[in-house]
Amino acid sequence: MAIDSDKCLAAGTGSSLDAAAALFHSLSDGTRLAIVRRLANGEARVADLVSELGLAQSTVSAHVACLRDCGLVQGRPEGRQVFYSLAPPELLDLLSAAETLLAATGSAVSLCPNYGTDTGAEVTG
Template sequence: MDSAYTLTPDIIATGFHALSEPLRIRVLELLRSQELCVCDLCEHLGTTQSKLSFHLKTLKEAGLVRSRQEGRWIYYSLNLPQFVVLEQYLAEFRRFSPILPASRCYDS
């Protein structure tokens, strides 16, 4: 796996933080099927470009989306290898933990 997608606490936290906002989830859902420019995303989401830019920056910093410029437009697409990193992180918990452990510890 590329070193840009190394599993570190900062990368994991940044990725899950990016996934913690409903508008960003909606952006990812739209990008699931195709690359889109900012103007198309704004139209589909019914939001302003300034608001969307903040969320796209967060997704990009988390490595979940890629951008490319074509003329005056910036196009966004999913960066699937970074989703694999987050998926692998969660899979480790399932692999090493019983699915429904019988808990004998109770908070008082």
């Protein structure tokens, strides 16, 4: 599955709403969110993420590149390897706030007819 990392960026960057939309869009993919959640526990190589998430190397690499292009992940080269970590520490605060919000809303979000996970319908957006 090929990912165009340019899709991580908002079409217009003139307003804070565009920037916020780009941020949430970058986290809206389940694979990217899984990578971010994993990196919240410490740095990892693509090979580590492949092993831990059970995904193809090309898929993980494309999603890591997207997150890197969005400024959410940074790489630290060490020899021939690159160790990835979360770039802004505030991302941990956002993840924590999201978990709190999900706990407060119960199953409402997962039952959402447009984006929910329990509807069985194809997600659009």
